[in-house]
Amino acid sequence: MNGAELLLQTAVEQGVDVCFANPGTTEMELVGALDQVPGMRGVLGLFEGVVTGAADGYGRVTGRPALTLLHLGPGFANGIANLHNARRAHTPVVNLIGDHASWHLSADAPLTSDIESLASPVSLHVERVTGPGHTGSAMLEAIAAAIGPPSGVATLIVPQDAAWGAADLHDVGLPPEVEPPVDGDAVGAAATKLRSGDGVAILLGGVVRRAELEAAHRIAEDTGAKVWVDTFPAVLEQGRGLPRFDAIPYFPEQAIDALAGIRTLVCAGTRAPVAFFGYQSLGRSDLLDKGCDVLELCPPGSRGHLGLDALVDALECPAAKVTDLDAPEVPGGNLDMITMGQVVGALQPEGAIVVNEAATSGLGWAITAGSAPPHESFSLTGGAIGQGLPCAVGAAVAAPDRKVIALQADGSGLYTVQSLWTMAREGLDVTVVVCANRAYRILQMELHRTGNDDPGPQARALTDLGSPALDWVSLAKGFGVEAMQATTIEELRAGLERGLATEGPFLVEALI
Numbered sequence: 001m002n003g004a005e006l007l008l009q010t011a012v013e014q015g016v017d018v019c020f021a022n023p024g025t026t027e028m029e030l031v032g033a034l035d036q037v038p039g040m041r042g043v044l045g046l047f048e049g050v051v052t053g054a055a056d057g058y059g060r061v062t063g064r065p066a067l068t069l070l071h072l073g074p075g076f077a078n079g080i081a082n083l084h085n086a087r088r089a090h091t092p093v094v095n096l097i098g099d100h101a102s103w104h105l106s107a108d109a110p111l112t113s114d115i116e117s118l119a120s121p122v123s124l125h126v127e128r129v130t131g132p133g134h135t136g137s138a139m140l141e142a143i144a145a146a147i148g149p150p151s152g153v154a155t156l157i158v159p160q161d162a163a164w165g166a167a168d169l170h171d172v173g174l175p176p177e178v179e180p181p182v183d184g185d186a187v188g189a190a191a192t193k194l195r196s197g198d199g200v201a202i203l204l205g206g207v208v209r210r211a212e213l214e215a216a217h218r219i220a221e222d223t224g225a226k227v228w229v230d231t232f233p234a235v236l237e238q239g240r241g242l243p244r245f246d247a248i249p250y251f252p253e254q255a256i257d258a259l260a261g262i263r264t265l266v267c268a269g270t271r272a273p274v275a276f277f278g279y280q281s282l283g284r285s286d287l288l289d290k291g292c293d294v295l296e297l298c299p300p301g302s303r304g305h306l307g308l309d310a311l312v313d314a315l316e317c318p319a320a321k322v323t324d325l326d327a328p329e330v331p332g333g334n335l336d337m338i339t340m341g342q343v344v345g346a347l348q349p350e351g352a353i354v355v356n357e358a359a360t361s362g363l364g365w366a367i368t369a370g371s372a373p374p375h376e377s378f379s380l381t382g383g384a385i386g387q388g389l390p391c392a393v394g395a396a397v398a399a400p401d402r403k404v405i406a407l408q409a410d411g412s413g414l415y416t417v418q419s420l421w422t423m424a425r426e427g428l429d430v431t432v433v434v435c436a437n438r439a440y441r442i443l444q445m446e447l448h449r450t451g452n453d454d455p456g457p458q459a460r461a462l463t464d465l466g467s468p469a470l471d472w473v474s475l476a477k478g479f480g481v482e483a484m485q486a487t488t489i490e491e492l493r494a495g496l497e498r499g500l501a502t503e504g505p506f507l508v509e510a511l512i
């Protein structure tokens with residue numbers, strides 16, 4: 001066995017069995033090991049942003065890391081934006097970055113770079129493997145670090161001589177222990193505040209599934225506390241039968257108004273909210289009133305229900321009923337961003353995973369999703385666009401028996417459009433709805449917010465995608481994905497129905 005095989009064998013033994021990859025020469029032993037070690041599925045992405053975004057999507061579905069396999073500093077650097085999103089989502093991911101053989105580093109060959117410096121800002125754990133016998137224990141530690149809590153991105157740098165050198169299974173020890181994340185003092189303090197009066201709110205973030213929603217709902221029903229959900233949670237389970245809570249508005253002025261009057265904010269799996277950007281006109285970052293107390297039940301990167309369940313017990317909250325909204329219906333009228341989202345909400349099946357990188361076109365779906373059949377949505381946690389299509393790749397690999405819908409803004413989609421090829425090659429069950437507004441609409445809004453009401457030709461040109469008009473149907477077909485364009489509600493309906501009935505990928509370009 002060589003170091004590469006020991007590394008993969010250890011991963012498989014820990015239940016880590018998918019490797020999203022874009023390798024090079026320094027990773028050839030690891031590529032070869034995929035055929036020697038049974039049980040590891042390699043999935044090729046044609047750009048590192050696809051690889052890292054796919055690992056993010058996979059980790060959000062399973063709560064366990066996938067591997068990424070990346071080529072030295074430059075290959076890794078290409079994947080950083082989506083690792084930034086994964087870091088913000090606290091998604092478990094284990095990066096394998098190949099490096100030159102240790103004795104070749106001092107030669108400063110063309111691909112030599114400072115990988116540690118590139119990896120540190122997006123990783124909660126970075127380790128350089130010291131030799132072939134170290135690959136297994138380094139993998140164990142990386143997986144444990146990625147799963148946490150707090151969960152996140154772990155990175156192993158694997159010099160090529162560590163991969164090709166001889167190794168032994170006995171080199172691997174036991175995985176490290178992890179501490180439970182709940183802060184008992186914060187639970188006690190939150191219980192006292194919740195019982196003693198008003199002005200207490202609860203904020204859910206990170207992974208927000210049924211367990212978080214139901215515990216928060218019981219507390220809210222019993223104490224009158226208002227519950228908020230982060231603007232961009234990593235995972236939000238929603239739909240009929242599930243408690244619904246308002247999301248903190250994106251624009252800070254609206255968020256400040258919405259959160260005004262909260263005197264204590266109890267955070268579960270997240271932290272106190274801040275404005276997405278620092279605006280000259282606003283001059284502040286905080287969204288909460290001055291002096292608002294913040295209690296962290298359990299930190300970002302841990303499941304919020306752990307703290308909330310403890311709070312339910314401390315308060316002895318009774319079970320609480322959920323009242324459902326009527327099921328959404330396909331609307332009439334013209335196809336626009338509102339009706340587009342309503343069509344998706346009306347047709348999406350139970351158990352779907354909706355990867356939401358719809359940007360400004362997401363409003364129609366957002367107002368409909370709470371009454372759709374129960375499903376999960378994944379959002380852009382770190383604001384680095386180009387995450388949606390890769391994330392859908394990873395989600396579909398992780399959940400082959402669920403429908404994945406990628407609600408995809410057109411500008412963002414082009415950053416990692418090669419994801420479509422991986423969808424085709426792997427036969428992934430993804431229905432992509434491209435929200436084709438042919439603009440960087442949010443930037444047009446942001447220009448306006450700077451006081452620029454009459455942008456000149458240059459500013460207009462940098463925020464417009466209309467000329468030449470992108471042809472998503474041809475793009476998709478070029479990557480091997482069947483596609484159609486929709487200009488009416490009926491066409492979108494037909495396209496979605498076709499996509500959802502197809503086992504593999506399908507793309508509908510909705511002109512809105």
Ligand SMILES: Cc1ncc(C[n+]2csc(CCOP(=O)(O)OP(=O)(O)O)c2C)c(N)n1
Nearest residue numbers: 359360384385409410411412439440441442
């Ligand atoms: C990696 C990265 N590059 C650039 C940006 C800046 N940016 C934010 S939104 C945006 C355009 C989004 O356009 P589109 O995806 O078409 O959505 P729309 O605003 O039209 O709804 C850009 C370029 C970013 N957030 N992340």
